Amino acid sequence: MLISVLGTGYLGATHAACLAACGHTVIGVDTDPGRLELLRHGRAPFHEPGLDELLRCGVENGQLRFTDDLGETVGADVHFLCVGTPQVAHGDQADLTALWAVADALAPLLDRRCLVVGKSTVPVGTAARLRDRIRGRAPAGDSASLAWNPEFLREGHAVRDSLEPDRVVLGVDSDEDNQLLREVYADLVAHGVRIFRTDLATAELAKVSANAMLAARVSLVNLLAEVCEASGADVGDLTDILGADPRIGTHFLSPGLGYGGGCLPKDTRAFVARARELGVVDSSRLLVAVDEVNTRQRVRTVELADSLVGLASCPRVGVLGGAFKAGSDDVRDSPALAVAQHLHDRGALVRIHDPRATLNIRRTNPDLEVVPSVEDAAAGAELLLVLTEWPEFAAIDPVDLGRTVARRVVVDGRLVLDPDKWRAAEWELHALGRAAPRSGY
Numbered sequence: 001m002l003i004s005v006l007g008t009g010y011l012g013a014t015h016a017a018c019l020a021a022c023g024h025t026v027i028g029v030d031t032d033p034g035r036l037e038l039l040r041h042g043r044a045p046f047h048e049p050g051l052d053e054l055l056r057c058g059v060e061n062g063q064l065r066f067t068d069d070l071g072e073t074v075g076a077d078v079h080f081l082c083v084g085t086p087q088v089a090h091g092d093q094a095d096l097t098a099l100w101a102v103a104d105a106l107a108p109l110l111d112r113r114c115l116v117v118g119k120s121t122v123p124v125g126t127a128a129r130l131r132d133r134i135r136g137r138a139p140a141g142d143s144a145s146l147a148w149n150p151e152f153l154r155e156g157h158a159v160r161d162s163l164e165p166d167r168v169v170l171g172v173d174s175d176e177d178n179q180l181l182r183e184v185y186a187d188l189v190a191h192g193v194r195i196f197r198t199d200l201a202t203a204e205l206a207k208v209s210a211n212a213m214l215a216a217r218v219s220l221v222n223l224l225a226e227v228c229e230a231s232g233a234d235v236g237d238l239t240d241i242l243g244a245d246p247r248i249g250t251h252f253l254s255p256g257l258g259y260g261g262g263c264l265p266k267d268t269r270a271f272v273a274r275a276r277e278l279g280v281v282d283s284s285r286l287l288v289a290v291d292e293v294n295t296r297q298r299v300r301t302v303e304l305a306d307s308l309v310g311l312a313s314c315p316r317v318g319v320l321g322g323a324f325k326a327g328s329d330d331v332r333d334s335p336a337l338a339v340a341q342h343l344h345d346r347g348a349l350v351r352i353h354d355p356r357a358t359l360n361i362r363r364t365n366p367d368l369e370v371v372p373s374v375e376d377a378a379a380g381a382e383l384l385l386v387l388t389e390w391p392e393f394a395a396i397d398p399v400d401l402g403r404t405v406a407r408r409v410v411v412d413g414r415l416v417l418d419p420d421k422w423r424a425a426e427w428e429l430h431a432l433g434r435a436a437p438r439s440g441y
Helices: 010-021 033-040 051-060 097-109 126-137 158-163 175-184 186-190 200-231 235-243 264-277 285-309 335-345 358-364 374-378 398-402 419-424
Strands: 002-006 025-029 064-067 078-081 114-118 144-148 168-171 195-198 316-320 349-353 383-386 409-412 428-431
Touching: 002 010, 010 025, 010 051, 010 064, 010 158, 033 051, 033 064, 051 064, 051 158, 078 097, 078 175, 097 114, 097 126, 114 126, 114 175, 126 144, 126 200, 144 168, 144 175, 144 200, 168 175, 168 200, 175 186, 195 200, 200 235, 200 264, 200 285, 264 285, 285 335, 285 383, 285 409, 316 335, 316 374, 335 349, 349 374, 374 398, 419 428
Parallel strands: 002 025, 002 078, 025 064, 078 114, 114 144, 168 195, 316 349, 316 383, 383 409, 409 428
Antiparallel strands: none
């Protein structure tokens, strides 16, 4: 099947490569020359394990190509819309500018029966408006159908989530559209992946609702952690106990600095904004509180650092982690980077290290000093903070690192360090959700 993917950012590049790996002929379309140059050479413009190999294979065998000419997609059976829907600059709503633009550019080319499929995360009700807009501009008229097929990709696991998903959601208006999408995902259907057929609105809600649920879970466990910290309880034992309950489980039950990235924060806020537009005001306050708790984790971390070293005195502070999560170089709405910037703004001399996100940190936060190693970040530091859960940080030898710092004081913002091991190496270890250690190290 000939398929076009419009937009080759994180979602689009991954989706295009995985469709090609399933045997389809795929044309990826974008307007960014630098991004296209990388993709044409089989390289992703971001870090995602396993994606470069898929891209290279698809390009080399001719199943996958990239262009800036939308006209080359004429004749495609299916067009996937994978453009970004970020938060608007001065509000909580989703910015759909790119989505409307690509739909308006595509519609005049649709002169035959085809299916346009939205994968971008949008407010409920967008798909119906987009369907009517495309049909009003397409030469094929009602023969140009629209479906919604939300993505559920986790950064760092996107290839696996595409090729071995736990579910596929198809929001369709007809049996014909449903059958065509099942043919697109024939490999997944053959392997027994659960397929949910539903309407457009429910498909739109599927992704934002999942993110809202996950965001609420993270904020709730951080609220429990704050109570543990105040009462002297052990949040690690508490989450183990909660996770043993099959109704709760262990996923997203790790307290710490909170969630970030390009999805959970903006999708939760956009969900609230859309709910209020629909008149669901009182109930939406729950998710407002979820966002407030999440943001407070960053403030609490900065306050803890200030209490330990006095930021106004210009202490040297080493920060380990800038990406919003391990396995990614994404720094969008990164809690780690937000804390590092606040420390800098309040007077600390910050050195930050991340295994993958160096270039993005330098691009978004040019006044932070980015260094190439853990040892460089820790050299002469009066305080060390671990703010992204990279396994490299969990594996640090606290004895060796203790010879590098000026003071052995560490804040574990992700609960990845072994407290007994670090305290045995004479470090004063602090963590959100755990009672403060006795002084005297």
